[in-house]
Amino acid sequence: MALIARVYRSDPDERRGAVRYPIEVGATLRGPEGEPIDALIYDLSLTGFRMETSAALDLDEDISIGIAGTRVSAAVVARRGPTGYGCEFASPITLFQLKSALNPEQTVHELGLREKELDWSDDQDPGVDSTIAEYRLAIWLLIIIGAALGLAVLLLLLRLF
16 A cells, blocks of 8 residues: 655754744853853753853853753853754753743742752743642641541540440
8 A cells, every 4th residue: 555645855954853942141151171151041942952151162161051940051062153053952951940941030949959859851830849748747647646536435435345
């Protein structure tokens, strides 16, 4: 059985791993020596970004980038063009990080939380874990109170008989 298909050629510059979101946000770039360099991020996706910076970067250079609302991420310079650099994250950022970067004015982190308590590996808001812990605590308290009441009733019945 033969299948009929139509093949489309795409522009090589538009072959990207994820949807790009237009953004203009400041970021901190760090090169191999670790010195902070100002950068502007213009396009952001789960797999990479386009940026402008005063630093001269080489293709395939390893960098790290800190964008408001996200943690510092490792990246590599993939393209150099007239409007800056195209970079690819070493590992894709999470959907939560992308949302936070696209809405930096809405990013609020509770004070007093240690960094190791925050799990940024999934797409959920870090506050969800504390809500689940509160529910578990409430359930355990109900179980303990119920067991204590049951024991009290049992002891009372034993005294009556």
